[in-house]
Amino acid sequence: MNTILGVITDWDLASQVFNRAKQFAKAYSARLRIYCPVSDQLEEMNRYIGFDNYESVKQEILAEANRRLEALVGGDQNIDWRVDWQTHRYKGVAEQAESHSADLIVMTMSQHHILADLLHKADDWHLLREAPCPVMLLSRAEHPFKSVVAAVDSLDESEEHQSLNGRILDEAQSLSKMMALPLQVISVVPDPAYIYGDMSATTLMVDYRTQAVNTARDNQSALLSRLGISPDKREVMVGRVEAVLEEAVKDTGILVLGTIANKGWKGFFLGNTAERILGRIEGDVLVVN
Template sequence: MADLTPRILFERDIAKAITKEAQKFKANLILKPLTRSARITDLLHAPADWRLMRDAPAPVLFTRPAGWAKSVRVLAALDVSDAEHEALNKAILRHASLLTKVLGGELHVVSAYPSLGQQMSDFQVANDFDAIKRDMRARREATVKRLLDKMKLEDVSVHIVEGRPRQVISQLSTRLGAGMTVLGTAARKGIKRLFIGNTAEDITRELTTDILTVRTFD
């Protein structure tokens, strides 16, 4: 193990302190135990882990006490609903594939698409619901395949599942027995910083795996 130099900081704001230290040392990765808060204020205000996801200058690996299996399944969660997420999706795949190689595991990719009940306003005049669902699934499958081809990633299991991301990702993670889930998150500005709602942050409540969060930088 490499030499470790511990530093003890006295700060009220844990997320801010970690972010400042990571910036100072130009960290490539931040490791932190995942915490859960039962405080009622955290239902409205972002807990420290969530703020660290948004503000950290490097990917954050949130760890749990349980160890990994010998062959770790890594689950990369992508949002392929539009082209705006392509850069973030590539970052997720890059980190997930690297982890898979280092850990000697299996790489799985999941993308959720909404049920028609979640987007009825978009399809009020449509009658062939089955055709619409097939089209939504096919589009996402094609987008994921293009991403994997661009990044020259092979031996990847792809899961395109109908439902809300929070439920789809957590349920698939449990079914696969995944040891690591890789999520993308976004920085927020202004009043939005105060409130919960980011999909990656929301999913952490449901997952029982270690979690790596990544984001892109302008």
């Protein structure tokens, strides 16, 4: 890695983001850049009301953000930092990552609420579609970690998913080594019970589940062998993907998973596995695109 981009979106959690981004930069001997995209609800109100002193208030908000960020960086000449005004913060983050060829974005998770997400998607949701590099979403509560858990899809043998699996495992292995944590690889076979209800107990469905588990296990082994990765633990489990992964990392694991963005209206309402679990995972999540 050459450049780590730390993103400050919540001043209460600024030190957490700064320290984790600095840790990554040191471990990877990378350049650290801290970015603070400032936005305020006053801007939306100003569109309808037209405050006389709006520009003055905006400049005061930017000046305060600059003072805070300067104090956070502490005069370290090796750290670049920038504050600017963004109507949509995720766009500013994506642009910064692109223009500085960032290899990793580090930021805290947005607070997710079901109704709010239905009406107005959080910045996380949009950023995962726009970011040109992996995004480390930090939990809003700090806690120690015991493992790195890489989630790979062992049933989809398409070239796109196989390539994504490779990137997930590369990032997970690198993170595992950097943090000196054991690496666990997990694949989830969707349980027919969630789709077909009582029909899942029929002989046909039981045979399907057994065959799917065996196929996933064989594909997972072949994938790890091809990449030359030997995890400390690997397993194939059956269930609802979100629930299984939530359980896998509940004992302070860092989850690494991939996203292949659904865009447009389909993506707005359905999202994908990576985005559906953001509001459920208590630990940190590294999302690889």
